[in-house]
Amino acid sequence: xxxxxxxxxxxxxxxxxxxxxxxxxxxxxxxxxxxxxxxxxxxxxxxxxxxxxxxxxxxxxxxxxxxxxxxxxxxxxxxxxxxxxxxxxxxxxxxxxxxxxxxxxxxxxxxxxxxxxxxxxxxxxxxxxxxxxxxxxxxxxxxxxxxxxxxxxxxxxxxxxxxxxxxxxxxxxxxxxxxxxxxxxxxxxxxxxxxxxxxxxxxxxxxxxxxxxxxxxxxxxxxxxxxxxxxxxxxxxx
Amino acid sequence: xxxxxxxxxxxxxxxxxxxxxxxxxxxxxxxxxxxxxxxxxxxxxxxxxxxxxxxxxxxxxxxxxxxxxxxxxx
Numbered sequence: 001x002x003x004x005x006x007x008x009x010x011x012x013x014x015x016x017x018x019x020x021x022x023x024x025x026x027x028x029x030x031x032x033x034x035x036x037x038x039x040x041x042x043x044x045x046x047x048x049x050x051x052x053x054x055x056x057x058x059x060x061x062x063x064x065x066x067x068x069x070x071x072x073x074x075x076x077x078x079x080x081x082x083x084x085x086x087x088x089x090x091x092x093x094x095x096x097x098x099x100x101x102x103x104x105x106x107x108x109x110x111x112x113x114x115x116x117x118x119x120x121x122x123x124x125x126x127x128x129x130x131x132x133x134x135x136x137x138x139x140x141x142x143x144x145x146x147x148x149x150x151x152x153x154x155x156x157x158x159x160x161x162x163x164x165x166x167x168x169x170x171x172x173x174x175x176x177x178x179x180x181x182x183x184x185x186x187x188x189x190x191x192x193x194x195x196x197x198x199x200x201x202x203x204x205x206x207x208x209x210x211x212x213x214x215x216x217x218x219x220x221x222x223x224x225x226x227x228x229x230x231x232x233x234x235x236x237x238x
Numbered sequence: 239x240x241x242x243x244x245x246x247x248x249x250x251x252x253x254x255x256x257x258x259x260x261x262x263x264x265x266x267x268x269x270x271x272x273x274x275x276x277x278x279x280x281x282x283x284x285x286x287x288x289x290x291x292x293x294x295x296x297x298x299x300x301x302x303x304x305x306x307x308x309x310x311x312x
Contacts, residue, residue, distance in 0.1 A: 030292040033280055034308050106312075120249020124304075128284055146288060157312060173312030180247040181307070188245060192282055193309050195290035206311035 032193060032200030044202035049149060049161075053168050056210040060096045067092035096215060103171030103209020104219035106158025107228075109141050110183050121184035128191060140227035143191055144234070147198045151231040151238070153224075154194060156186045159205065162213065166232035169213045174205035242267055242281075242296070244274060244305040253305065256298065264298055271296040271303070279305040 035043075042048070071088035074081040125143075126134050133144045142160075145152040150170075153160040161170040176189035194201045209216070217228050242254040253274060254267035275281060275294075283300045284290045296303060 030294075033292065034310065037308075037310065117247060117249040121245070122249075124243070124245070124250050128286075174309055175312045176307055177310050178247075178307040181245065182247065182249055185245045185249065189306050189309055192284060192290050192304065192306055195284065195288055196282055196292050201309075204309060204311055 030197070032197035032204060034193070034204045035197075035200050038204055041203050043199050044149070045199060046149060049163065049170065049202070052207065053163070053170070053210045060099065060211070064092040064095045067095075096211065097219075099209050100211055100215035101219045103169075103211070104216050104221075104224075106171045106173055106208055107142060107153065107155050107160060107220045107224040108157065109221075110156040110186060115182075118182040118184055121182040121188065125184045125188045125191070128188060136227055136230060137187075140223045140225075142224055142227040143187060144227065144231060145191060145194060146234060147194070149198060149202060151234040152194060153227050153231050154187060154190050155224075156183045156190075158208070159190060159194070159201075160216070160228065160231070161202065162228070162231040162235040164235055164238040166235035167213060168210065169216050169228075170202075170207060171209040171216065172202070172205035173208045174201070240267075240298070240301050240303070242271055242274075242303045242305070244279065245307070250304075258298055267298075268296050274305050279307065281305050 035041075067088045071085040071092070074088065075085040125137075129137070129143060129145075137143045142153040142155050145154055147161075150161045150163040153162070157173070157175050159172045159174060161172065162168075163170065174190060176186045181189070190201075193204075213228070213232055217225055220228060240256050240258075241252055242256075243250045244253050254263075254270040256263040256267040258264065271281065280292060281294070281296075282290045282292050282304055283297060284302070284304060293300075293303065
């Protein structure tokens, strides 16, 4: 897996792109100020995201491929080795599944009390979006936000970006730095940052997984599957 | 009536309110706005439909200005 794949951070230049993080202004004006904390990164863009996706696929194949090869060698060497060959195949299947499970975790709700402060925060969050997004959030915990890079699903501790066409999803670990915030405020922080500078948001966030949408769909918590299906539908129309 | 609100652990707090026809309330709001920025908050105006704008001076004509904390890769 690429070194930048974990939520701990990415290495320079791996998002593939065109200019230093602070160099290019956001579409609507000011760039996300948090870019100053990741000066070594280049600003994400469409080409870079495609490249990152291909690297993920290649990396996964490099991890799983040897196990498939080992299974073929074992199975052809002797029938008695068939159980070991089967184990190798299970391992090859499991590697991408584990990575997808890590990516899907960004859609999980954070802990924390759902008390009065959360109700207040939820009221503000509801004012920021339209009726359709509000209803989907009520059912899934994820906020649908169309963007230039694809269709976003923003959660309390991360975001999913369904790329145009709906076949690939990028899972980002990103959070509000104040852990005492109620869950809906955390989501509002991410949503507003995304709206301020989508490219900057994708640059600041850490890529946890990039791969086939169906892999992530199987791994996200059940209420999020509906939101992912809606996002894929939107992305297919782009 | 325009509002400056801060997202915090209470959900959100109204930091200042002002009207364009009341210079005193606007001045108080500007002072409160600067104090919040000094505390490390970022201010923005949500334009709806997927657009928000970061602001460094209080836009007196905006209905709602929101203060948020920084975000970071998780």
